[in-house]
Amino acid sequence: MSTHAIHSDALAQKLADSGLRNTPQREVVYDALLKKRDHPTADEVFARVKPQLPGISLATVYNCLETLTQCDLVRAVNFERGPTRYCPNLHQHAHFHDETTGATHDIELPAALIAKIKSVLPPGYKADALEITFRGKLPASR
Amino acid sequence: MSTHAIHSDALAQKLADSGLRNTPQREVVYDALLKKRDHPTADEVFARVKPQLPGISLATVYNCLETLTQCDLVRAVNFERGPTRYCPNLHQHAHFHDETTGATHDIELPAALIAKIKSVLPPGYKADALEITFRGKLPASR
DNA sequence: GCCCTTCTTTAGAATTATTCCAATTACGAC
DNA sequence: GTCGTAATTGGAATAATTCTAAAGAAGGGC
Numbered sequence: 001m002s003t004h005a006i007h008s009d010a011l012a013q014k015l016a017d018s019g020l021r022n023t024p025q026r027e028v029v030y031d032a033l034l035k036k037r038d039h040p041t042a043d044e045v046f047a048r049v050k051p052q053l054p055g056i057s058l059a060t061v062y063n064c065l066e067t068l069t070q071c072d073l074v075r076a077v078n079f080e081r082g083p084t085r086y087c088p089n090l091h092q093h094a095h096f097h098d099e100t101t102g103a104t105h106d107i108e109l110p111a112a113l114i115a116k117i118k119s120v121l122p123p124g125y126k127a128d129a130l131e132i133t134f135r136g137k138l139p140a141s142r
Numbered sequence: 143m144s145t146h147a148i149h150s151d152a153l154a155q156k157l158a159d160s161g162l163r164n165t166p167q168r169e170v171v172y173d174a175l176l177k178k179r180d181h182p183t184a185d186e187v188f189a190r191v192k193p194q195l196p197g198i199s200l201a202t203v204y205n206c207l208e209t210l211t212q213c214d215l216v217r218a219v220n221f222e223r224g225p226t227r228y229c230p231n232l233h234q235h236a237h238f239h240d241e242t243t244g245a246t247h248d249i250e251l252p253a254a255l256i257a258k259i260k261s262v263l264p265p266g267y268k269a270d271a272l273e274i275t276f277r278g279k280l281p282a283s284r
Numbered sequence: 285g286c287c288c289t290t291c292t293t294t295a296g297a298a299t300t301a302t303t304c305c306a307a308t309t310a311c312g313a314c
Numbered sequence: 315g316t317c318g319t320a321a322t323t324g325g326a327a328t329a330a331t332t333c334t335a336a337a338g339a340a341g342g343g344c
Binding site: 076078080081084094096099105107108109110113116117118120121122124125126127128129130131132133134135136137138139 | 218220222223226236238241247249250251252255258259260262263264266267268269270271272273274275276277278279280281
Binding site: 168201 | 320321322323324325330331
């Protein structure tokens with residue numbers, strides 16, 4: 001079974017779990033995120049799926065991204081006031097936002113560190129989500 | 143010397159350092175942030191300063207907040223797609239965003255932990271800024 | 285297979301937060 | 315005082331996203 005098929009199954013499964021239908025639009029949007037993991041914006045996703053589904057609308061892309069986020073297949077990421085970006089990496093991870101290129105890199109976080117960070121919360125605080133973002137410049141040589 | 147005067151001096155000083163002028167608008171905006179540290183939006187700041195300076199415009203509030211941020215007197219904070227919020231706490235700290243009330247609480251971070259977090263970055267990555275946000279629910283009893 | 289209900293998609297209008305712009309207004313230096 | 319720059323103002327403009335109403339599939343029960 002190809003990687004694509006595995007992911008496609010995961011999509012169908014997760015959608016079914018939430019009582020939602022699998023549609024061509026949702027498939028191509030999810031596919032686009034998996035194929036190029038550069039944290040695209042909704043607009044960028046729209047541009048990427050258009051060739052495969054010329055009739056798709058931007059509103060649908062927004063709908064699909066929202067649905068995928070709800071199903072925990074995709075994570076929405078925000079950097080300051082910029083447009084929301086989407087990331088199919090479900091692993092708990094941080095983001096490094098390169099100010100020179102505007103690119104975003106995933107930074108894996110050891111589970112122990114995450115636990116340690118959550119432990120600074122005062123008693124009674126319970127975190128459902130933890131968002132960690134670095135901002136900086138990468139040497140141009142990369 | 144009152145706390146206010148100290149802060150007012152800090153404002154004048156920092157502005158002068160950047161070759162900027164101190165204006166009544168900048169003073170009341172900064173004052174509003176210091177007086178009620180609940181991470182207000184630009185709109186909220188606008189509403190709070192209006193009584194003291196009825197002629198002030200929303201554009202000016204945005205300008206002042208931007209200026210204060212540039213001078214490192216204030217930090218701009220973003221939660222997902224919401225409006226930018228402003229925080230006069232310059233201490234390195236994280237934010238806890240309470241999903242029930244929408245309130246934001248500052249979480250102080252030990253310097254050692256910050257260092258540890260930064261140390262997970264691969265070689266070559268240099269972080270100028272680090273943003274840490276928790277999202278969750280606080281017991282209603284608070 | 286057909287009908288009914290529900291879920292999706294679509295195009296375009298509407299909204300929200302923010303920035304831009306051009307025209308005053310206010311300082312500070314000389 | 316005058317001049318040049320900086321700051322403020324109101325309104326128009328923009329960007330990203332959401333809303334809305336209508337049309338289009340898709341299953342389930344018969």
